Amino acid sequence: MGDSFSLDNEKIQVPCPNCSKGIEVTIGQAKRNPSVQCRSCRQTVKLDATQMKKQIDAVEKSVRDLQRQLGNMFKK
């Protein structure tokens, strides 16, 4: 049961190359369809796989850290 959580619902922000506003996209959405539409300027943005991977790694790391902290809390 250790890996029952899914990162697919975790949100990451990608900067819009057109208006530089952050576009919120879930990891699951990004994996399925690596192009999103900016809500501000309606530009279709292709997600950069390398940059996305970095963000996903960062989210995974923070989720693991959080789980570890929660685990320590419940051990008492």
Ligand SMILES: [Zn+2]
């Ligand atoms: Zn934009």
